Amino acid sequence: MSLPTxxxxxxxxxxxxxARRGRPRGSTRGRILDIAQELFIEQGYEKTSLRExxxxxxxxKAALYHHFQRKEDIILELHLRLHALGRDALDExxxxxxxxxxxxxxxxxxxxxxxxVVEHQALFLLHQRNRNAFERILDNDRHRAExxxxxxxxxxxxxxxxxxxxxxxxxxxxxxAVMGPLVxxxxxFADVPPAELAEIVRGAAHDVLGG
Amino acid sequence: MSLPTxxxxxxxxxxxxxARRGRPRGSTRGRILDIAQELFIEQGYEKTSLRExxxxxxxxKAALYHHFQRKEDIILELHLRLHALGRDALDExxxxxxxxxxxxxxxxxxxxxxxxVVEHQALFLLHQRNRNAFERILDNDRHRAExxxxxxxxxxxxxxxxxxxxxxxxxxxxxxAVMGPLVxxxxxFADVPPAELAEIVRGAAHDVLGG
DNA sequence: GTCTATATAGGGATAGAC
DNA sequence: GTCTATCCCTATATAGAC
Numbered sequence: 001m002s003l004p005t006x007x008x009x010x011x012x013x014x015x016x017x018x019a020r021r022g023r024p025r026g027s028t029r030g031r032i033l034d035i036a037q038e039l040f041i042e043q044g045y046e047k048t049s050l051r052e053x054x055x056x057x058x059x060x061k062a063a064l065y066h067h068f069q070r071k072e073d074i075i076l077e078l079h080l081r082l083h084a085l086g087r088d089a090l091d092e093x094x095x096x097x098x099x100x101x102x103x104x105x106x107x108x109x110x111x112x113x114x115x116x117v118v119e120h121q122a123l124f125l126l127h128q129r130n131r132n133a134f135e136r137i138l139d140n141d142r143h144r145a146e147x148x149x150x151x152x153x154x155x156x157x158x159x160x161x162x163x164x165x166x167x168x169x170x171x172x173x174x175x176x177a178v179m180g181p182l183v184x185x186x187x188x189f190a191d192v193p194p195a196e197l198a199e200i201v202r203g204a205a206h207d208v209l210g211g
Numbered sequence: 212m213s214l215p216t217x218x219x220x221x222x223x224x225x226x227x228x229x230a231r232r233g234r235p236r237g238s239t240r241g242r243i244l245d246i247a248q249e250l251f252i253e254q255g256y257e258k259t260s261l262r263e264x265x266x267x268x269x270x271x272k273a274a275l276y277h278h279f280q281r282k283e284d285i286i287l288e289l290h291l292r293l294h295a296l297g298r299d300a301l302d303e304x305x306x307x308x309x310x311x312x313x314x315x316x317x318x319x320x321x322x323x324x325x326x327x328v329v330e331h332q333a334l335f336l337l338h339q340r341n342r343n344a345f346e347r348i349l350d351n352d353r354h355r356a357e358x359x360x361x362x363x364x365x366x367x368x369x370x371x372x373x374x375x376x377x378x379x380x381x382x383x384x385x386x387x388a389v390m391g392p393l394v395x396x397x398x399x400f401a402d403v404p405p406a407e408l409a410e411i412v413r414g415a416a417h418d419v420l421g422g
Numbered sequence: 423g424t425c426t427a428t429a430t431a432g433g434g435a436t437a438g439a440c
Numbered sequence: 441g442t443c444t445a446t447c448c449c450t451a452t453a454t455a456g457a458c
Contacts (some may be wrong), residue, residue: 278441
């Protein structure tokens with residue numbers, strides 16, 4: 001039931017005592033990423049200037065360029081964090097042969113997905129609110145090959161003729177049903193214990209699939 | 212079962228023969244809005260320059276300023292189109308007294324909502340992909356009072372203690388379940404007849420509510 | 423690793439002729 | 441209603457000292 005906890009921290013220099021804010025990141029590079037994530041969620045990627053990021057970090061624009069060559073590279077790294085979350089689940093799914101088995105595995109994957117969304121809510125929110133920016137780096141960057149086939153695999157699943165259309169649509173519905181309360185709704189259920197909220201969402205998602 | 216078809220066309224000069232592209236808009240102002248909507252969906256509001264809009268329209272930047280005082284006013288008008296879609300449904304909901312009745316009315320509203328999303332898919336997509344920009348004009352603009360209480364009413368419904376939490380969460384889930392296949396998924400089910408797709412989604416949304 | 427200073431480009435917006 | 445020309449500002453990004 002527990003998530004694989006992928007190698008999200010591969011970037012930061014891990015020789016630093018880990019006691020900063022929410023996430024364990026002491027390195028300047030990690031703090032830049034955290035601040036950027038916040039601002040990109042609040043204002044959007046395009047509307048957030050490097051000056052703002054630097055200001056909140058207590059430094060200057062030029063200093064940022066020592067850690068990231070281009071502004072794009074910041075959101076790219078955030079993108080990789082998100083993809084790391086989905087990789088294991090998708091690998092698991094790809095191991096199954098035909099559509100029938102994949103459909104059978106879906107409810108279990110949704111459970112994992114819910115846990116993942118609860119744990120890394122901000123990352124999913126970032127993606128949802130900056131979808132255009134995320135898509136733009138797909139064209140530009142060399143990391144394309146190793147990454148976007150992930151989305152290809154998902155597309156392949158949802159368009160697989162071996163699975164009845166109604167079943168495929170409901171699979172997408174289940175994802176939407178999860179994202180709605182956990183990501184989309186601003187802080188509508190902020191006062192509800194995450195575990196309780198997750199349990200309700202779990203039930204709803206399963207009802208979508210079982211109908 | 213049919214939607215109210217709100218006064219979305221209130222802006223355009225309707226003395227012009229209506230035979231342009233998808234939507235019936237001959238006026239320059241209307242065409243600007245259509246082009247802007249496309250580009251804002253493809254690239255995002257911030258990343259789309261007035262020069263691009265003018266180019267695609269076959270004119271110049273300055274000409275746009277004859278129709279809209281500021282760039283912001285373009286997305287504001289698009290915003291109003293969207294709000295017009297939700298107003299009648301929300302009014303209907305507000306007429307009901309207690310939570311029990313509102314919960315009972317929800318499945319019917321979801322049906323209306325699905326029809327609305329199918330018919331005005333682009334408008335919902337625009338909103339989903341430019342949420343930050345839409346939120347920004349709420350602060351800036353004088354149209355605040357008459358508009359954003361709509362969202363307040365929705366918030367009020369979803370946080371109403373008179374309705375059990377599980378029921379409220381599932382209501383939000385149902386919205387997500389609808390948005391998932393109809394708006395979020397890029398063109399995953401583009402080859403499926405809209406009516407057939409809507410029917411499947413309808414079933415899924417009701418299963419979320421009835422569980 | 424961080425600073426000041428600067429290059430360069432493109433954005434929104436306005437003036438005023440036609 | 442549309443054009444050309446221009447103003448002003450802010451953005452990304454770079455150079456080079458410390």
